[in-house]
Structure formats: C-alpha cells, structure tokens
Amino acid sequence: MIEVNGLTKRYGGTTAVKDLTFTVRPGRVTGFLGPNGAGKSTTLRMILGLHEPSSGTVTVGGRPFRDRSRGLRHVGSLLDAHDVHGGRTAAAHLAALAAGNRIPRHRVAEVLQEAGLAEAARRRIGGFSLGMKQRLGIASALLGDPPVLIFDEPLNGLDPEGVKWVRDLFRRLAAEGRTVFVSSHLMSEMEHTADQLVVIGRGELIAAESLAGFSARGTRSDVTVGTSASSVLEGLLAAEGATVRVEGDLLVVTGLTSVQVGEIAQRHRLPIHHLSTRSSSLEEAFMELTADSVQYLAGESR
Amino acid sequence: MTTTNDTKATRAPARALGGTEPRARFRDLVTAEWIKLRSLRSTWIAYAATALAVIALNVGTAYDTSSHWAEQNQEEADFIRNGIPLQDAFTVNASMIMMLALGALGAVMILVEYGTGMIRTTFAAVPARRSVLAAKAVVLTMTATAFGAFVASTSFVLTQAVLNGKGVGVPISHPGALRLVLASALLAPVSALVGLALGTVLRHTAATMTASVLLLFMLPIALSDDRHWQATLGHATPYRAWLKLAETGHTPSPFPWTTTGAWTVYALWAIAAAALAITSVHRRDQLSRRHHPQSPRQLPGPRIPGRPDSRSTRRTDRLASSERPRVASRAGTVAAASRS
Numbered sequence: 190m191i192e193v194n195g196l197t198k199r200y201g202g203t204t205a206v207k208d209l210t211f212t213v214r215p216g217r218v219t220g221f222l223g224p225n226g227a228g229k230s231t232t233l234r235m236i237l238g239l240h241e242p243s244s245g246t247v248t249v250g251g252r253p254f255r256d257r258s259r260g261l262r263h264v265g266s267l268l269d270a271h272d273v274h275g276g277r278t279a280a281a282h283l284a285a286l287a288a289g290n291r292i293p294r295h296r297v298a299e300v301l302q303e304a305g306l307a308e309a310a311r312r313r314i315g316g317f318s319l320g321m322k323q324r325l326g327i328a329s330a331l332l333g334d335p336p337v338l339i340f341d342e343p344l345n346g347l348d349p350e351g352v353k354w355v356r357d358l359f360r361r362l363a364a365e366g367r368t369v370f371v372s373s374h375l376m377s378e379m380e381h382t383a384d385q386l387v388v389i390g391r392g393e394l395i396a397a398e399s400l401a402g403f404s405a406r407g408t409r410s411d412v413t414v415g416t417s418a419s420s421v422l423e424g425l426l427a428a429e430g431a432t433v434r435v436e437g438d439l440l441v442v443t444g445l446t447s448v449q450v451g452e453i454a455q456r457h458r459l460p461i462h463h464l465s466t467r468s469s470s471l472e473e474a475f476m477e478l479t480a481d482s483v484q485y486l487a488g489e490s491r
Numbered sequence: 492m493t494t495t496n497d498t499k500a501t502r503a504p505a506r507a508l509g510g511t512e513p514r515a516r517f518r519d520l521v522t523a524e525w526i527k528l529r530s531l532r533s534t535w536i537a538y539a540a541t542a543l544a545v546i547a548l549n550v551g552t553a554y555d556t557s558s559h560w561a562e563q564n565q566e567e568a569d570f571i572r573n574g575i576p577l578q579d580a581f582t583v584n585a586s587m588i589m590m591l592a593l594g595a596l597g598a599v600m601i602l603v604e605y606g607t608g609m610i611r612t613t614f615a616a617v618p619a620r621r622s623v624l625a626a627k628a629v630v631l632t633m634t635a636t637a638f639g640a641f642v643a644s645t646s647f648v649l650t651q652a653v654l655n656g657k658g659v660g661v662p663i664s665h666p667g668a669l670r671l672v673l674a675s676a677l678l679a680p681v682s683a684l685v686g687l688a689l690g691t692v693l694r695h696t697a698a699t700m701t702a703s704v705l706l707l708f709m710l711p712i713a714l715s716d717d718r719h720w721q722a723t724l725g726h727a728t729p730y731r732a733w734l735k736l737a738e739t740g741h742t743p744s745p746f747p748w749t750t751t752g753a754w755t756v757y758a759l760w761a762i763a764a765a766a767l768a769i770t771s772v773h774r775r776d777q778l779s780r781r782h783h784p785q786s787p788r789q790l791p792g793p794r795i796p797g798r799p800d801s802r803s804t805r806r807t808d809r810l811a812s813s814e815r816p817r818v819a820s821r822a823g824t825v826a827a828a829s830r831s
Contacts, residue, residue, distance in 0.1 A: 237615045238615075239614060239776065255618045257618050257619075258515040258619040258622065259618075261616050262508065269608060271607075272608035272610075272611045273607065274527075274603060274604075274609045275607065276530075276532060276533060277530045278530065284530075285524075285527045286612070288526055289522070289523030289524075289623075290519070291513045291515070291516065296508070334508040
C-alpha cells in the first residue's frame with residue numbers, strides 16, 4: 190500500500206508536483222499515467238525517498254521509505270534501467286544488491302532466470318540492450334520478494350515478447366496480493382495492464398479511479414449522421430442545443446444521442462443514409478483529460 | 492476503489508523469501524560495497540597501475556643512487572647511510588603520485604555511482620544512506636591500507652636490495668625505517684578518504700579532481716614554513732605530515748613539530764573525511780543523470796525563468812530540475828571515460 194498525501198515538490202521556482210493525494214492499493218496493478226513532464230518520475234522518486242518532498246507525506250506500508258534501514262524486502266523498484274554500472278556483470282550487480290539487504294545468494298539466480306537473463310548473467314551490463322537492462326531492473330525489483338513494486342516506464346525498449354512477459358508478471362504479482370504501481374506516458378500500454386489508474390498532468394492529480402471509471406468519465410460520444418439535407422439538419426440540431434461540425438459529407442453531433450438525432454430527422458422528414466455513435470477510446474479519454482496540462486507543459490521537466 | 496477488493500487488499504502477499512525480515516547488519520553493507528568494488532575491472536587496473544608507478548619510481552631512484560655511488564671511506568659511507576637509503580625507500584615524488592592517485596581512486600568510488608545513476612539503485616535498495624557511505628569508507632580504508640602496505644613494504648625491500656648492491660642498504664630495524672614504511676602505507680587510506688569525501692560533497696568529477704589536487708598537493712606546497720600561521724596550517728596537511736614522518740635525522744625548521752603531531756594529522760584527516768562523506772549524503776536529493784529518450788527535458792530552447800544561478804547548485808533541493816541532467820551528464824561523461 191502506497192499512501193501519498195498532499196505531496197508537493199518545488200525546484201526553485203518550478204513546481205514539479207503539486208498537492209498530490211492518492212492511494213495505491215495491494216492486489217491490483219495501478220497505472221500511473223501522465224504526459225511527459227507531468228511529474229511521474231518526481232513522484233516515484235519521492236515515494237522511494239530519493240527526493241525530499243517540499244511538503245506533504247508519502248508512506249509505503251505505513252512508513253516513510255527513508256525510515257527503513259534496508260529497502261529491497263519492502264519495495265522493489267525500477268526507476269531507470271540505466272541506473273546501473275555498465276562495467277559489472279548482471280550477476281555481480283544483483284549479488285551486491287542482495288548482499289546489502291541480507292537476501293540469500295540463490296535469489297540472484299532465481300530472478301535472473303525469471304527475467305530471462307540466465308544466459309547473460311556473466312556478461313557486462315554495458316553490452317546489454319535497453320530491453321535487457323529493463324529485464325535486469327525488473328529482476329532487481331523482484332530480488333527482495335517485496336510486497337510493493339514500483340516501475341517507471343518498464344515497457345520502454347522491450348520487444349513484443351518482453352512486453353507480454355512484463356504484463357503477465359505484473360498481473361501475477363498483483364494476484365499474489367502485492368501492490369504494483371507502474372508509470373507510463375502511453376494510455377495504450379496501461380489499457381491491457383492496469384486495473385486502477387492514477388492520472389496526473391502538470392504535477393496535479395487529474396483522476397484516481399478504476400480503468401473502467403476513467404474511460405467512462407473521459408468518454409465523449411459523438412453521433413455521426415449522414416443526410417442529403419446537411420445544412421437543414423445542421424440548423425435543426427443546433428437549435429436543439431447540440432454542437433455540430435461537418436466532416437466530409439457527414440455531420441458529427443455532440444450533445445445528443447443517436448436516438449434523439451434520428452427522431453429530429455424523422456420529425457422533419459429528412460432522409461438519413463447514415464447514423465452511428467462513435468465513442469472515444471481510452472487513449473482519447475486520456476488525451477482529452479490531460480490536454481490542458483500538456484499545453485503548458487511542453488518543455489517542462491518531470 | 493476502496494471497498495470492492497478489500498479481501499485481496501488484506502491478504503498477505505505470497506512470499507518466496509519467507510515473511511520475517513532478518514536484522515539489518517552493517518557488515519552486509521560492507522560485503523555489498525566490497526562486491527561492487529572488486530567486480531569492476533577498472534578497480535584492479537587502477538590500483539595495479541598506481542602500485543607499479545610508485546614502486547618503479549622508488550626502485551628507479553635507488554638504482555640511480557647506487558649506480559652513482561662512488562667508493563667512499565667507511566666514515567663517509569656511514570654518514571650518508573643515515574639519510575640516502577631511507578629517502579630512496581619511499582621518495583617524495585612517489586608519495587605525491589600515490590597521494591593524488593589514491594585521492595582520485597577514493598573519489599571515483601562514489602563519483603562512478605553518481606555518474607552512472609547507480610547511486611539511486613543503491614539508495615533505493617538501502618535507504619540508510621549514511622550506513623552506505625560508512626560501508627564505502629570502511630571498504631575503501633581497508634583496500635587502500637592493504638594497497639599502501641604492499642606498496643610501501645615492497646618499495647622498501649626492493650630499494651634496499653638495490654642499494655645493497657653497493658653495500659649501503661639498511662634493514663627495517665634502522666632508526667626511522669619502520670616509521671617511514673608505516674607513514675607511507677597509511678598515506679594511501681588518508682588520501683583515499685579525502686577523495687571519497689570530496690567526491691561525495693561535490694558529486695562532480697572535474698570539480699572533485701581539481702579540489703583534490705588543490706587540497707592534497709598545492710596547499711601543502713604553497714604554504715611557507717617560515718611564518719608561524721603558514722607553518723601551522725602546513726603541518727596540518729597530510730603531505731607535510733608524511734614529510735615529517737619520513738624525515739631522517741634532524742631537519743632544522745623555525746617551527747619544529749613532533750611525529751606524534753604528524754600521526755595526529757593523519758588520524759584527524761581520515762576521521763574528518765569519513766565523517767564528511769557520511770553526513771553529506773543524508774538530506775540531499777539524488778539527481779538524475781540522464782533522461783528518457785522521449786523526455787521533453789531533452790528538448791533544447793530557453794525556458795526556466797526561475798532557474799537559480801550556478802552558485803546554488805550545492806543546495807540541490809532548490810536546484811531547478813532542468814539543471815539536473817546537464818550537471819549530472821557531465822559527471823557521467825567523465826566517469827564513463829574513467830571506467831574504461
């Protein structure tokens with residue numbers, strides 16, 4: 190369980206994260222979404238005690254992470270797959286992490302196996318592809334068998350097989366009752382992975398709810414209608430309070446249901462050759478909700 | 492999102508390691524730091540190269556002395572024997588090279604973590620940062636002491652063997668010989684700890700190397716021995732302390748000091764450096780070295796109206812985030828170069 194309460198981080202005059210409050214619960218995969226620069230990585234670093242909040246608190250399992258003397262048995266994390274020394278072998282890297290946390294040595298081989306890196310254990314990390322480094326980072330997160338796992342953009346650089354492995358792994362970890370918190374700037378990545386979503390934009394919370402709830406909230410359904418008397422129907426619909434715009438020879442109507450549009454057309458005896466409802470995808474819901482924050486944010490840091 | 496899955500939420504995770512966490516021990520961190528240090532090929536190369544350079548310099552000087560050694564009568568030979576053989580056993584030049592090299596090696600131990608971003612992996616695994624730095628200091632002290640002991644004793648044995656070719660070598664029981672070997676051996680850990688402290692505080696390779704040269708090398712040379720305050724300050728530097736301990740016979744000085752004082756300087760520098768390294772990591776944010784390829788931070792162009800000036804870079808908490816990758820990536824470049 191991760192509890193974020195009124196979390197704020199300022200760097201000089203820039204506010205990277207502003208008054209964030211949300212809870213990440215065990216037993217499910219929670220996606221942490223936001224455009225680039227929304228403050229995701231800053232938030233994750235504060236959860237892990239790497240950055241000190243300007244104000245607010247964050248606890249993992251009821252305690253600030255910094256208060257623990259050893260971390261890996263409490264929180265496993267992958268913040269940046271490049272946060273390793275390229276001169277070490279994968280096995281030596283994990284062995285050092287395991288030793289410091291008093292984790293038995295056999296876990297190193299186990300997590301390497303799990304991550305599909307058993308063959309590469311004796312190779313220097315410097316020669317790894319990004320995908321392999323992501324796998325190594327995930328392996329190190331699993332090392333301490335922790336109840337809470339945090340991943341920052343874990344799918345970057347993974348091949349399709351790797352993506353599938355990661356998704357299955359996250360689901361399994363959640364099913365085992367662990368808290369799994371995964372950040373991404375792509376909704377499409379989360380669509381098939383997360384049960385819950387925490388969405389931020391410009392450092393502020395936009396939504397913290399279930400995937401279904403989020404997609405319903407953001408959904409704007411349009412009605413597309415085709416008629417030979419476009420301009421007449423356009424006027425009629427506008428008079429009913431709908432927003433209408435022309436797309437080719439079709440009208441796209443917002444604010445009325447397809448049934449209402451059909452009835453209006455019938456009442457005025459207008460011929461209709463096309464009538465359909467178009468609901469926005471999750472991706473669109475995400476874009477819509479974060480649109481404002483993105484504009485201001487281009488060029489801002491996370 | 493609160494009620495539906497509460498049964499799941501309260502269920503304890505399936506654990507592969509067993510539920511109870513073993514007590515945290517400091518020696519586990521020492522083991523971890525030792526694994527980190529020895530698993531880098533660059534560590535071995537750097538220490539071996541330094542050892543070779545220092546020993547070669549001493550033996551070379553001894554060879555030079557012996558090849559120019561003219562036949563002298565017994566009285567003259569005895570007189571010279573009280574000075575020259577010990578000067579060759581560990582030369583001033585060798586001590587300077589060792590001091591600077593070990594300062595750099597001590598600094599690299601932490602700079603390489605900042606440079607690669609490994610520091611965040613380290614601190615996320617062990618949130619007790621001061622313990623991590625204390626473990627680093629312990630491993631560095633042990634490694635550098637072993638290195639110093641090897642280099643100083645090997646230098647002594649080899650140089651005296653060379654000089655014995657002309658019958659002028661001295662045994663370790665010679666007055667001042669053991670002190671010289673000890674002082675030279677311990678100059679290694681003292682310098683290494685100073686490097687570690689500077690690297691931890693400055694976190695920037697070029698700045699650290701410059702500060703290390705200034706502090707360990709330039710300062711003791713610049714300070715005169717003729718004014719009281721300069722002499723006092725000078726005596727408080729490790730290099731001058733080594734000179735005092737390596738002294739053979741009596742060197743006249745307007746402000747004499749004792750070998751006990753010199754040993755105390757060694758101890759105080761080592762303790763102060765370790766303390767500085769350990770305490771300075773506690774509250775500071777761990778900066779990012781690089782950014783994701785798609786990150787907007789990488790985009791060029793002016794922004795950041797609120798960016799603080801460079802003087803505030805040591806107060807990292809107030810550091811504009813945009814400043815971070817730039818500062819850190821420079822360290823990364825140099826560290827990357829020093830790794831190969």
